[in-house]
Amino acid sequence: MKNFTAPVEKKKNGIVQGTLYNAETGIKSEKVFNEKEQEILQWVLKNRKRAGAMTERFSEEPYLYLSIYAAQNRYGVIGIFIGQKPLDVFENSILLSILGECAMALDREQSAREKEEAAVMAKNEQLRVNLLRTISHDLRTPLTSILGNADSLISNFDALDEGMRKQIFSDIYEDAGWLIELVENLLALTKIEDGSVKLQLSDQVVEDVVREALRHVERRKNEHEITVDCGEDILLARMDAKLIVQVLVNLINNAVKYTQAGSKIRITAGKEEKNVWIAVEDNGPGIPAECREHVFEMFYSGKNKVSDSRRSLGLGLALCRSIVNAHGGELVLRDCAPHGCHFRFTLPLSEVNLNE
DSSP, X not given: OEEEEEEOBTTTTBOOEEEEEETTTOOEEEEEOOHHHHHHHHHHHHHTOOEETTSSSSTTSSEEEEEEEETTEEEEEEEEEOTTOOXXXXXXXXXXXXXXXXXXXXXXHHHHHHHHHHHHHHHHHHHHHHHHHHHHHHHXXXXXXXXXXHHHHHHHTTTSOHHHHHHHHHHHHHHHHHHHHHHHHHHHHHHHHXXXXXXXXXXXXXXXXXXXXXXXXXXXXXXXXXEXXXXXXXXXXXXXXXXXXXXXXXXXXXXXXXXXXXXXXXXXXXXXXXXXEEEEEEOSSOOOHHHHTTTTSTTOOOSOOSSOTTSOOTTHHHHHHHHHHHTTOOEEEEOOSSSSOEEEEEEEXXXXXXXX
16 A cells, blocks of 8 residues: 655645655655646645545545645645545544644744844844944044045145154055954955865975965064974974965954054964964953954954054954854964963864975
8 A cells, every 4th residue: 555745845836746655565665647637636735625536526546645734834735545445433543643743833933034034134134234334434534534634745744754644544444454454354254164275285394384474464574573383393284375474464454453552472382192383472461351252143243442443353353263264174263371362263183294
């Protein structure tokens, strides 16, 4: 005896195929319905009534067709092979009870799915609002500064001494550079989050990557004491060098921006089992304890107003974590005694043997 279930296919708004169950062997297989069967299934689904064997509608069929529905939701049709032997009252009662429980279970599952989808949509909408608010704020401040400085140069160029003009040019340069960094971080983050970026992995010498990152750090790095210690042995890590340089630039720039001039910044690296770790540490004021668990969230600005309070942490740390995670590593913020920040991330250790 073979029975079948035929779920609704929402895209086609109908039923084209289902699953056939053999009650004797327990084997199930796919069943494609012919035109006559599809007609019966559509009628049962639409009218929510039984049809087929031992009924007034399509009585010549060997199957009894029953609709599976709850409230306004229609989930499909079940077909039970009857032949010429009708169901007795007890069997019919048990069958309807089972179908009712199935419909309720499907209803709960759909309700949970709809709630989850609504929550995702709400989160995406909140993310969009945060994006617009944060980007508007972060763009407006440096753009206003650039506009004001450019206006001063246009209106009072001859009245300004050489030192003042150089300072204004320097401010415009830094604001423009920061805007470029913001836009690049935003584009990179969106690409990584939606999976459109494919890592270009290769074996890289960690110290070379660190040195390359230092070449791209903002000019204010000269106001700080920056040291690099990657150990005596050559460290090789499997990475997309361009993206890891971006991680290091963001971490070092944060250390430069959020510490006072003269602060010490240490970049260290080492080997730990099958990973290489790289750390950026400073002796600045650090991040308040209540903010630490949020610093990697997109658009989180925190309450640290040290150094450059016009600008937030923005997208930099969220981007860093996304890039490191894409490499299979982990980026964490650790305590730095007696004060300061210690960001540490891991990368896969390269299996290349330099002695070969």
